[in-house]
Structures are given as structure tokens and as C-alpha cells.
Amino acid sequence: MTVALAIPCFIDAFFPEVGIASLELLERLGVDVTYPQGQTCCGQPMANNGCQGAAKGAEAHFVDLFGDFDAVVMPSGSCVHHLRDHLDAVPQTDRVKHVRAHTYELVEYLHDVLQVRDFPWAEFPHKVGLHNSCGTLRSLRTASMSEMGETPFSKPLDLLHGVRGIEVVMPARPDECCGFGGTFSVAEDAVSGRMGLDKVRDHQQAGADYIVSADTSCLMHQQGCARRAGLPLRFIHIAQILNGARA
Amino acid sequence: MSAREDILARLRERRPDGEFPLPVLPSFPGIEGDLVAAFQQNLAAMGGQCVHLPDREALDPFLCARLGASRLIRTSTDELPGFARTDAVTDPRDLENVHTGIVRARFGVAETGSLFLSGRELQVNTIAYLAQHLVVLLDPAAIVPGIADAYLRDDFTSTNYVSLMTGPSATADIEGVMIRGAQGVRSLTVVFAKPIFTDPTRPADARQA
Amino acid sequence: MSAGTDKTKPVDHAGAAAAFVADTPHLAFHDRRLWELRQKRDGQMHVIPEWQELRSLASAIKEHTLSRLADYLEQFEAQAKARGVTVHWARNAEEHNATVLRIMREHKAKTLAKSKSMLTEECEMAPFLERHGITITETDLGERIQQLDGQAPSHIVVPAVHKLREDVARVFARTIGGDPNNADPNALAEHARVTTRPLMLDADIGMTGANFLVAETGAVVVCTNEGNADLSANIPKVHIVSAGIEKLIPRQADLGVFIRLLSRSALGSPITQYTSHFRGPRAGAEMHIILVDNGRSQRLGEEDFWPSLKCIRCGACMNTCPVYRRSGGLSYGAVYSGPIGAIINPSYDPMRYSTLPFASTLNGSCTSVCPVKINIHDQLYKWRRVIAERGLLPKNKALSLRIAGYVLASPRLYRLATGAARMAVRHLPRALLYSKLNSWGRDREVPAAPKESFAAWAARNRPVKR
Numbered sequence: 001m002t003v004a005l006a007i008p009c010f011i012d013a014f015f016p017e018v019g020i021a022s023l024e025l026l027e028r029l030g031v032d033v034t035y036p037q038g039q040t041c042c043g044q045p046m047a048n049n050g051c052q053g054a055a056k057g058a059e060a061h062f063v064d065l066f067g068d069f070d071a072v073v074m075p076s077g078s079c080v081h082h083l084r085d086h087l088d089a090v091p092q093t094d095r096v097k098h099v100r101a102h103t104y105e106l107v108e109y110l111h112d113v114l115q116v117r118d119f120p121w122a123e124f125p126h127k128v129g130l131h132n133s134c135g136t137l138r139s140l141r142t143a144s145m146s147e148m149g150e151t152p153f154s155k156p157l158d159l160l161h162g163v164r165g166i167e168v169v170m171p172a173r174p175d176e177c178c179g180f181g182g183t184f185s186v187a188e189d190a191v192s193g194r195m196g197l198d199k200v201r202d203h204q205q206a207g208a209d210y211i212v213s214a215d216t217s218c219l220m221h222q223q224g225c226a227r228r229a230g231l232p233l234r235f236i237h238i239a240q241i242l243n244g245a246r247a
Numbered sequence: 248m249s250a251r252e253d254i255l256a257r258l259r260e261r262r263p264d265g266e267f268p269l270p271v272l273p274s275f276p277g278i279e280g281d282l283v284a285a286f287q288q289n290l291a292a293m294g295g296q297c298v299h300l301p302d303r304e305a306l307d308p309f310l311c312a313r314l315g316a317s318r319l320i321r322t323s324t325d326e327l328p329g330f331a332r333t334d335a336v337t338d339p340r341d342l343e344n345v346h347t348g349i350v351r352a353r354f355g356v357a358e359t360g361s362l363f364l365s366g367r368e369l370q371v372n373t374i375a376y377l378a379q380h381l382v383v384l385l386d387p388a389a390i391v392p393g394i395a396d397a398y399l400r401d402d403f404t405s406t407n408y409v410s411l412m413t414g415p416s417a418t419a420d421i422e423g424v425m426i427r428g429a430q431g432v433r434s435l436t437v438v439f440a441k442p443i444f445t446d447p448t449r450p451a452d453a454r455q456a
Numbered sequence: 457m458s459a460g461t462d463k464t465k466p467v468d469h470a471g472a473a474a475a476f477v478a479d480t481p482h483l484a485f486h487d488r489r490l491w492e493l494r495q496k497r498d499g500q501m502h503v504i505p506e507w508q509e510l511r512s513l514a515s516a517i518k519e520h521t522l523s524r525l526a527d528y529l530e531q532f533e534a535q536a537k538a539r540g541v542t543v544h545w546a547r548n549a550e551e552h553n554a555t556v557l558r559i560m561r562e563h564k565a566k567t568l569a570k571s572k573s574m575l576t577e578e579c580e581m582a583p584f585l586e587r588h589g590i591t592i593t594e595t596d597l598g599e600r601i602q603q604l605d606g607q608a609p610s611h612i613v614v615p616a617v618h619k620l621r622e623d624v625a626r627v628f629a630r631t632i633g634g635d636p637n638n639a640d641p642n643a644l645a646e647h648a649r650v651t652t653r654p655l656m657l658d659a660d661i662g663m664t665g666a667n668f669l670v671a672e673t674g675a676v677v678v679c680t681n682e683g684n685a686d687l688s689a690n691i692p693k694v695h696i697v698s699a700g701i702e703k704l705i706p707r708q709a710d711l712g713v714f715i716r717l718l719s720r721s722a723l724g725s726p727i728t729q730y731t732s733h734f735r736g737p738r739a740g741a742e743m744h745i746i747l748v749d750n751g752r753s754q755r756l757g758e759e760d761f762w763p764s765l766k767c768i769r770c771g772a773c774m775n776t777c778p779v780y781r782r783s784g785g786l787s788y789g790a791v792y793s794g795p796i797g798a799i800i801n802p803s804y805d806p807m808r809y810s811t812l813p814f815a816s817t818l819n820g821s822c823t824s825v826c827p828v829k830i831n832i833h834d835q836l837y838k839w840r841r842v843i844a845e846r847g848l849l850p851k852n853k854a855l856s857l858r859i860a861g862y863v864l865a866s867p868r869l870y871r872l873a874t875g876a877a878r879m880a881v882r883h884l885p886r887a888l889l890y891s892k893l894n895s896w897g898r899d900r901e902v903p904a905a906p907k908e909s910f911a912a913w914a915a916r917n918r919p920v921k922r
Contacts, residue, residue, distance in 0.1 A: 009864070012910045013874035014881075014903045019910035023918065035914045038867040046864075048818065048837070050844030051857045057865025086837070134819035147494070147776060147824045149501045149508070173491070177778045181817030186895045187853075188815060190474035191782045193899025194483070195817075198782075224900025251545040254701065254749045258526040261757030267523040270516045272709055275506045293729060339691050339738075340657050358716075359727040372690040372738065376683050394727065395712030403708055404673050407539060407736035408690070411715075413727050416683040420598035420614060422621045423489045424641040429597055430649060430656075431683030431730075 003033045004069040006062075006103070008076045008216070009041040015216050018237040022075040022106055025243040028121070029114055033073070036065050043089060044082035048182050056089040063087075067095040071113070072103040075239050077136035077215045078182075080105040085139055105140055106239055107214045111155040118162045121244045125165035128241075129208030130156055131199070131222070133215035134177050142214070146175045156214055156238055163241055171202040180221035196225030200233055210234045212241060277393040282357040283439070286390050290360025293414035294427050295435040306440050310382065314347050322349035323370040324384060326443045332370075339373040348378035348432075351442060352412075354389040356397050359413055362437070363397065366408040375412065376431040383412075387439045463808055466848075467790065469815040473783030476618075486618055487781040493614075494775045496724020497825065504716070513713045515829035518766035521671075521704050522756060528671040528704045529747065535674025536745055539736030544746045549579035552748045556581060556663075556696060557588055559744055563694055565590070565660030571678070571685035572596040573665030574612055574769060575698050575748055577791045593655040595684035597648050604631040610785030610793065613722045613771035618784045662688035664734075666699035667768065668714060669745075672707045675735045676745065679718060679728040686732050695737065697745040702752050702765040714768065717827040722770040755803050760838045764799050766828040773822035773832055779815055788812060795822035799835040802843070810848040813839035874909060881905040 005026065007019040019035075026033040042062050043055035062083070066072045074080050083103045090096055110116050132154075136142045143154040160166055179185070179195025186192075200222050203211050211233060213219050219235040226233045236245065248256070278285045287297040300309055307329055314320055321342060322330040327349060336342060350369055352362035362383050369375055391397050394411075403409050416431030427433055477483055501507045521528055533543045546552035552575075560568065568590055576582065582592050582603075594603040598615035602608065605627045609615030616624070621639040628644060629636035632651045638644075656662075664685040668677040676697050678685040689695040705714065719728045737743035756762050774780045774794030785793035790801040790809060798812035813836045822832040843849060849857075863869040881889065882905045890897040 007910050009870070009874065013878060014905060016906050016908065016910035016913050020913060023914070034920070035911075035918055037911060037915060037920060039911065040867055040870040041864040043861075043864070046857050046861045048840070049814075049853070049857050050840030050842070050849065051854070051861065052841060052844075054857045054861030057861055061865050061867075134817065134821075138820035138824065145821070145824055147498060147501075147821055149498070175821065177817050177819035177821070179778065179817060181819070183853075184814070184817050185900075188470045188473060188779070188783075189895040189898050190470070190477040191779055191815075192817075194477045194782050195778050196900065198487070220903050221900065223903065224896070227901040228899060249545070250547045250551055250749075253547060254545055254747075254753060255526040255529065257749070257753035258529070258701075258756060261753055262525070263519075263523050263756065263759075263762050265523070267516070267520040269520040269706060270513055272513065272712065273509075275509075289726065293725065293727070343653075343657060361727060361731070366738070372686065376687050376690065393712075394716050395709070398709050398712040398715075403675065403733055404735070407738065408732070408734060410686060410730055410732040411727070413729050413731075415729065417681045417729050418597045418645060419681075419723075420596070420601065420616055421619075421624050421641040421644055422485065423492065423617075424621075426642055426645045428649070429645060429682035429684070430595060430652065430687055 001032065001071070002069045003031050003071045003073060004066050005033050005035045006066060006072050006074040007035070007039060008074065008079045010220065011076065011216050012039065014220065015237070018075055018216050018239055021237065021239040021243040021245065025239055026073065028243070029116055031114070038065060042079045042082050043087065044079055045182055047082060047086055047089060052089040059087055059090045063090060063096050063099050066099050070102065072099065073106055073109045074103060075106040075214065075237060076217065077105045077133045077140055078217060081135035081139040105136060105142065105214060107136070107142055107156050107159060108140060110159055110242070117158060119242050122162070122242055123164040123246060124241045126209045127167045127169050127207050128160070128210045128212050129169050129171055129203035129206055130160070131178060131211050131213040131218055132156065132175065133213060133218045136214055137175055159238070159242060160212070166241070169206040169208050171206045173202055176202070178218050178222050180218045185221055192221070193225060196221050197229055200226040200229070200231055204231055204233055208233065210236050212236050212238050214238050275395065277396065278357045282390040282392060283387045285357040286355050286360050289358065290414060290437065293360055294417055295360060295414035295437060297437045297439065299439050303441055303443060306438065309438070310349065318346040319344055320347045320349065321345045321374060321378070323368060323374055324349065324351040326351065326384070333374050334370060336371045339371055342371060342373050342377045345374065345378040347380045347382060348374040349382045349384070350374060351384040353402060354391060355385050356394055356411065357390050358393040361411040361413040363402060364410055364412055365402065366406040372408055375410070378432055380434045381415070381432040381436070383435065383437050384440045385437050386441050466808060466811045467788065469783065469787050469789070469811050472787035472789070473815070476784040476787055477782060482618065482620060483782060485620060486784060489617060490775045490781045493724055497721055497772055497775065500720035500724050500726060510713055510717055511827055511829050514717055514827055515766060517705060517710050517713065518828050519763070521706055522702065522762065522765050525701060525704060525756070528706060529701060531671040532669050532674055532704060535671070539674055541674070541736055541743045541745055544744060546746055546748045546750070548750050552579045552698065552746055552750065553581050553584040555746050557585060559694065559696060560590060560661060563660060565694070567591045567593070567655070567659045568661050568663055569593045569595055569656045569659035569688045569692065570663035571665065571680060571688045572599050572615070573663070573698050574791060575665055575700050577608065578750060579748070593652065593659065595652060595656060595688055596680070596682060597645060600648055600652060601627060604628070608786065608791065611771060611774055612769050612792065618786065656687050656691055659692050661694040661696060662692040663696045663698065664689050666697050666703050667718065668705050668711065669699055669703045670708050670711065671704055673735060675708070675733045677711065678732050678734065679730070681729045683730045686730055689734060690738070693740070694742045694744070695734070697734070697743070699745060699747060700752060701747050701749055718768055718770055721772040721825065721827040751804055758803065761799065761803060761835060763830050764796070764835060766830050767796055768828055770827055772825040772827065776821045776825045778819065779817065783815065788815070795832045795836070799832060799839060802839050806843065806846060807848055810843045813843060878905040
């Protein structure tokens with residue numbers, strides 16, 4: 001079983017600690033994980049803007065780099081959603097189909113493939129609000145959607161329950177989109193900024209000190225909104241908590 | 248080509264590929280037990296009220312006491328000889344100044360607290376809208392469990408006009424504030440009463456429920 | 457707050473939305489009110505164990521009907537004619553409006569009382585009839601407020617939801633009298649009632665839309681809470697129904713599915729106060745039905761987009777949409793706003809509405825609440841492709857995406873670009889970093905830049921094994 005870690009461009013450039021935590025966590029759990037050098041992007045920013053042609057190079061490069069692995073793990077729900085559901089700028093060869101079918105979001109991989117529930121090294125004595133990105137919620141389906149009336153479940157919470165000392169608080173609008181939305185955040189900056197502000201305020205009113213998520217892009221946006229509003233919230237990727245970060 | 252032929256031809260030409268069978272409608276388990284209580288509760292949520300009377304004889308005194316003698320009252324049911332009827336009205340506008348209309352519903356729906364009223368029960372349809380208040384007589388035995396049950400009945404094709412009425416006219420168009428009596432009746436009161444037929448030529452009207 | 461009326465330019469949703477966001481009291485109310493509707497809808501969903509099954513049934517019934525729409529229209533027409541209804545057909549808005557005018561002239565009619573109909577908005581019927589000397593009275597309170605204010609409805613179910621009570625008081629004071637400082641909703645609604653009722657009593661002709669047309673029985677089903685459709689239809693001697701051809705359902709029993717879903721999805725109430733069925737004229741009166749295509753047959757042939765014809769106009773997608781709630785319906789610059797508008801409007805005018813599929817985070821909650829299971833967010837995604845392929849993206853955006861695609865296809869260029877970005881964030885003065893060139897920074901702080909990338913860390917700490 002060869003497993004590759006794919007690190008999205010914005011984590012690589014601005015949040016290396018998330019990549020480090022993801023890598024160390026997989027290693028701790030005994031996964032033979034490789035980080036192939038030369039990674040760029042999955043193609044999502046172009047494809048989500050309708051520019052399939054412009055996404056083609058990045059998609060082809062991703063498949064080149066990861067086509068030989070049995071599994072690809074990524075600490076980013078929205079990228080995995082793109083790879084799994086929308087990677088169609090390149091011809092659908094067996095290699096492409098293999099990558100699309102064997103790329104996992106980190107929480108999914110831990111919860112469903114490794115089926116790990118205990119993180120004895122992890123302790124996070126804080127009040128935490130969980131942000132499910134829309135990609136994880138409605139495409140990867142790692143948690144139940146409030147608007148569907150389904151039996152509640154949450155893979156990220158199942159994992160966080162294996163962390164000592166953590167207290168999870170629920171915002172009033174648990175599934176409300178935070179407004180990042182890729183280039184939406186700059187094209188519709190006023191609405192995006194307001195959505196982010198409403199989101200972080202909701203978490204703060206629920207008593208959260210930290211907002212945790214499996215999507216760094218949402219966190220980057222929310223952190224920017226919280227800082228601009230002077231809110232003392234802190235932001236952390238779920239991989240960091242599961243890997244034993246204390247703060 | 249006429250617009251009709253043109254539109255139909257285009258729809259046939261451009262119909263979606265694939266088979267789309269018409270589903271058989273399943274029967275879902277609905278409200279069980281006390282249909283009257285469910286009806287009353289669900290109608291209350293929509294702003295309507297219900298009144299239980301001890302017996303049929305209490306109806307006339309109740310209505311007289313409730314409505315008062317000075318009010319303009321019109322009834323579409325022939326069960327209440329003490330009140331003026333809507334029969335004679337030919338112009339629907341003539342009911343403009345009616346204070347209270349009294350009608351008998353053919354049946355009720357427990358799921359929503361709705362009342363089946365057709366052109367036959369209303370006689371002049373505007374009685375249910377132009378009057379300031381509406382009193383609806385309903386046989387407590389004539390309540391079906393659900394909306395889906397109601398639509399399995401052929402009552403809907405018995406006249407040109409049928410309305411399922413659920414409480415009074417309402418609006419929340421100004422800041423979401425609920426207001427009863429938007430354009431139509433300001434209140435709707437259901438009085439549970441078994442039907443009495445004084446008109447021998449139409450004995451089965453309400454019994455169809 | 458409208459997104460502009462220049463029909464030769466793409467709608468500036470972002471600009472109109474920014475103005476909406478800047479008005480905090482209106483924004484906060486709008487968001488809270490529509491979220492309340494979403495929550496009430498959730499409450500109704502929870503008490504119906506078969507909710508998801510009803511959605512599947514509704515979707516399947518609509519898909520079936522659309523796949524044989526011509527047959528069902530013929531069946532409906534035959535039923536309606538048999539009951540003495542005059543059925544008209546209109547290819548487009550012009551034919552629809554001309555038909556209404558012809559009926560009005562045949563009756564020497566000058567006044568029209570109408571209940572809510574998005575189709576007549578779509579056809580721009582009101583300005584057309586007014587040019588021909590007809591006086592129109594909108595009888596739904598929200599529509600009436602919008603009519604008096606000279607504004608389009610901002611929401612398909614609650615047309616004036618973007619207004620506060622004080623706005624309504626001012627509109628009334630300006631148009632139908634009243635105290636501009638008395639913003640009590642009860643008093644305002646009462647004022648609307650006493651001033652609108654006489655107009656309904658005097659109307660020569662009444663008009664309603666249609667929520668459903670039942671092929672089996674010829675019934676036109678109209679759902680309102682105010683009873684205004686019943687007043688409009690039952691007072692004048694002539695009742696005109698304007699209905700889009702996609703309103704068909706095959707059987708009366710199908711109403712047992714749709715009526716259970718419609719108001720629960722729209723307002724979170726189990727049913728509308730009035731669910732009315734018109735199958736023919738009253739004694740001595742006339743009933744006309746105008747069956748309108750106006751782009752629907754065109755869309756039926758669009759492989760990716762025809763399922764939008766399943767829409768029953770409940771507005772649930774708008775209520776749940778976090779972008780709609782924070783931008784207001786008028787920012788869409790179109791008859792249909794919100795998520796459903798963003799997938800319907802572009803098929804009328806791809807250039808003008810090219811911005812609307814981008815007024816979304818693709819979060820997908822619209823799809824989850826849709827009672828007829830329209831894949832709204834998938835269609836938004838697909839529309840983006842169509843718009844890009846037709847060259848309708850803003851030029852600078854298309855160019856930057858092409859450059860980004862080029863850079864992201866090459867590890868070397870990618871390293872240079874991300875290195876430069878980190879350098880910029882670390883070393884640019886704040887004034888430059890937060891200049892108007894960086895719209896990210898208008899409402900948000902930029903993340904701090906680390907010393908090295910993850911790739912650089914990994915190269916030092918995890919030399920490649922293979």
C-alpha cells in the first residue's frame with residue numbers, strides 16, 4: 001500500500017504547519033506515506049470558474065504525480081471534492097479514474113479507511129467550534145446536513161471525541177457557508193466578508209475559543225474576517241489537533 | 248402554424264432523452280386516533296378557532312349570541328332558517344358589507360386543519376372572502392386524515408370551484424409580522440355540528456363527505 | 457439597490473450586493489427573516505417522516521410530465537374546454553400580453569385586479585397594459601407594496617421582504633396616503649386592505665397565476681395566504697389565468713404530493729390558507745387560460761438545464777441561500793433571483809445574466825432544500841462552463857485564470873509565484889497590501905506568511921524515498 005500526501009497550494013505556501021501535522025499524524029498511525037515533490041494545484045480554481053481548458057494543465061500534472069499511488073490523502077475537503085467529482089478537463093483514462101477514486105480527504109481516510117478513533121497523544125483543553133466546509137458536508141458527506149433531516153452523524157466529531165479535554169460547542173447555524181467560495185471571496189468580497197463575519201460571530205456567541213475545520217481555505221477566510229473585526233478567536237486545522245497540538 | 252401547434256411541436260421535438268415513468272403514489276401512514284383533536288390543533292396553528300357545542304340545538308342560540316342581532320349575516324347553508332341566505336344574491340359584490348358569513352364545509356382535513364368548501368357549499372363564492380368573519384359548520388365525523396386522502400376523493404371534480412381553506416386570510420409581508428385579515432376574512436371559526444337537512448331536494452349534499 | 461437597468465451589460469450583482477451589505481439594519485433583518493423561514497421549513501420537514509420520499513416523488517412526477525408535456529397539455533386543454541374555459545396559447549411574452557389586451561378590449565375593460573404571478577413579471581405585462589390605458593391593481597400585499605414603490609418583487613414568495621416597516625409606511629404615505637411615521641404593521645396592512653378592496657370590487661377583469669395545472673381534471677390550482685387570488689377570480693365577470701406550460705401535473709392525486717411540499721418548503725407552514733381549484737367559470741362569467749411558453753420549450757431541449765423546469769416556485773432555495781440572504785433579490789437584476797434565478801435567467805440572456813452563476817459559493821444547500829430535487833448547484837457549476845466557453849467572462853478574469861492555469865501546470869513557475877506571494881505579504885507596506893487592488897483585504901486580513909513553504913520543509917525533513 002503506497003500512500004501519497006497531497007498538499008494544496010495555499011497550505012503549501014501559507015499554512016505549512018497544516019501539512020506538517022497531516023504528515024506526522026499519518027506517520028504516527030503507521031501509514032507508509034510519501035510527499036512527492038513538485039506538487040502544484042488540483043485545478044479547482046480554474047474549473048470552478050468554468051475554465052476547464054485552463055484547469056487542464058494542473059489536472060494533468062496532478063494525475064502524473066499521483067497516478068502510481070494506491071491512495072492519495074489530502075487535508076482539504078474542497079480539493080478532494082474537485083478531484084473526485086469534477087476532474088474532467090483531462091481525458092478520462094484509467095489512470096485518471098484511479099486517482100479520482102482513490103483520493104481521500106484526511107478525515108475520511110482516518111475515519112473510514114484507517115478507522116481510527118483514539119488519539120491518545122492528543123489533548124486540546126479548549127472550547128472548539130467545528131466548521132464543516134460545504135464540500136465536506138454536501139459532497140464528501142463527512143457529516144449530516146441540517147436541512148436534510150437525516151440521522152445526525154459527523155466523522156470529524158467522531159475523531160475529535162478521541163481527543164482529551166476538548167469541548168465542542170455548536171453554533172446556531174451549524175451548516176451555514178462561511179462565504180469563502182474560492183474566487184467568490186474576491187469577486188463578491190462584500191457578501192463574502194459579511195458571511196465570514198456572521199460565521200465567526202456565531203461561533204463566538206456559542207462560546208468557542210477555537211474554530212477547527214478540515215478545510216484551511218475556509219479557516220484562512222474566517223481568520224481574516226475575525227482579525228479585521230477584532231475578535232479573539234483562534235483557528236486550527238483538525239490535523240493539528242489530532243496530531244497533538246495543545247494550542 | 249398556430250402558437251398551439253408550434254409549442255406542442257417544439258415540446259415533442261425537444262423532449263428529454265430517457266424514460267421517466269410516472270410513479271405510483273404510495274399510501275403513507277398518516278394521523279391516527281383522534282382526528283378532531285388533530286384538526287383543531289392544526290387549524291389553531293393557522294389562526295382558526297374551533298367551537299364544540301353540547302348538542303345540535305345549541306347551534307342557533309350560540310350563533311345568535313356570538314354574532315349579535317345588529318350584524319349583517321348571510322348564510323349559505325339551509326340548516327339555519329334564522330339567518331338570511333346568500334341564495335338570492337346574484338352579484339358577488341353584494342356581499343361586500345356582510346359582517347359574518349356562515350357556511351357548511353363538506354369535510355375537513357386533520358393534517359392541516361383545512362376545510363373543503365366548493366361553489367356548491369358557498370353558493371356565492373365571495374361569501375368566504377368578502378365577509379369580515381367566517382363561521383364554518385363541520386361534521387366532526389367528516390374529517391379525513393391527510394391532504395393526500397382528500398385528493399383521492401372525487402369531490403374536487405363536483406364543481407367548478409373548490410377551495411381548501413385553512414384559517415383566515417393572512418399575510419406576513421411586512422417584516423414577517425403575522426396579520427390575520429389581509430384581504431379576506433379576519434377570522435375563521437369552525438363549529439362542530441352534525442348536519443340537519445331542511446331542504447328535502449338536496450339531502451345528500453354534506454353526506455358525500 | 458437594483459443591479460442596474462442597462463440591458464446591454466452584465467448585471468453587476470457584486471456591486472448591488474455590496475450596497476445591500478453596507479445597509480446593516482436592512483441586511484440584518486433580511487438575513488434573519490429568511491433564515492427564520494428556512495428554520496420553519498426544517499421544522500415541517502421533521503414532522504413528515506416521508507419528507508425525502510415526497511421530494512423524490514415530486515421530482516419523478518415532474519420529470520415524467522416534462523418528458524410528455526405536449527400530451528399532458530392537450531389533455532389539460534380538452535378538460536378545460538369541456539368545462540367552458542377558453543384556452544389560449546402564447547409562444548412568448550408579446551403573444552401573452554397581446555392576448556390579455558385582446559380579452560380586455562373585447563370586454564371594454566379598463567381595470568385589472570391581479571394576484572401574484574411571476575409569469576406576468578417575466579412577460580413585463582404591467583408596463584405593456586399600462587401603456588394601453590389599463591389600470592392594474594396588485595392584490596397581494598407584498599406585490600402591492602412593490603407596485604406602489606415602482607420596484608420589481610425581490611423574492612418570489614415574499615416580494616417585499618427586503619423592506620422594513622418604515623419603508624412600507626413611507627411608500628404608502630407617498631402613494632395611497634397615510635402617516636409616514638406610523639410604521640405599525642397592523643395599521644399598514646389595514647390601510648392596504650381598505651384601499652385595495654374597493655379596487656378589487658371595481659375591477660373589470662380578474663387575473664391569477666397558477667401553481668399547478670392538473671391534466672386529468674383541467675383544474676387550475678392557486679395557492680395564496682391572503683385569499684386575494686380568490687377575490688380576483690370570484691368578483692369580476694372574467695377570470696384570466698396566466699400559466700407557464702411547465703405547471704402541468706398529470707393527476708389530481710399528485711396534488712397530494714405537491715400541496716404537502718409547497719407551503720412547507722416556502723414558508724414553513726403546513727399549507728397555504730387558501731388552496732383553490734378553478735375548473736371553469738362561474739355561472740354567467742368567463743374563464744380564460746393563457747398557456748405560455750416563453751423560453752420553456754427551448755430549455756426543455758437543453759440536456760444539462762431542463763430539470764430547472766421542475767421548479768414549483770417555492771423560494772426555499774432563496775431562503776436557505778447565504779448569498780441571497782446577504783445580497784437581496786433586486787441585486788440579481790432579473791425577474792427570478794436567488795439560486796433558481798441564477799440558473800433560469802441565463803437561458804433567456806446569457807450575456808446579461810453571465811454574472812449570476814458566479815453569485816454563489818456552490819455550497820449546495822439550495823439543492824438539498826429543493827422540494828422537486830433540482831440539482832441547482834450542479835447547474836450553477838455547469839452554467840459557469842457555458843459562460844466561459846461562450847467568452848462571456850470578464851476579460852481580465854478570463855486572462856488571470858488562463859495565467860493561473862499556466863503557472864499551476866508547472867512546478868517551477870508555481871514555486872516562483874508562491875514564493876513571490878509570501879514575500880509580498882511579508883514585506884509590502886500595509887497601505888499597499890490593503891490597497892483597492894486587493895479586494896481580499898477590503899473585509900479581511902491577509903494571512904501571515906511563513907518563512908518557508910511546506911514543500912521546502914518536506915525537502916529538508918523527509919527526503920524523497922522513491
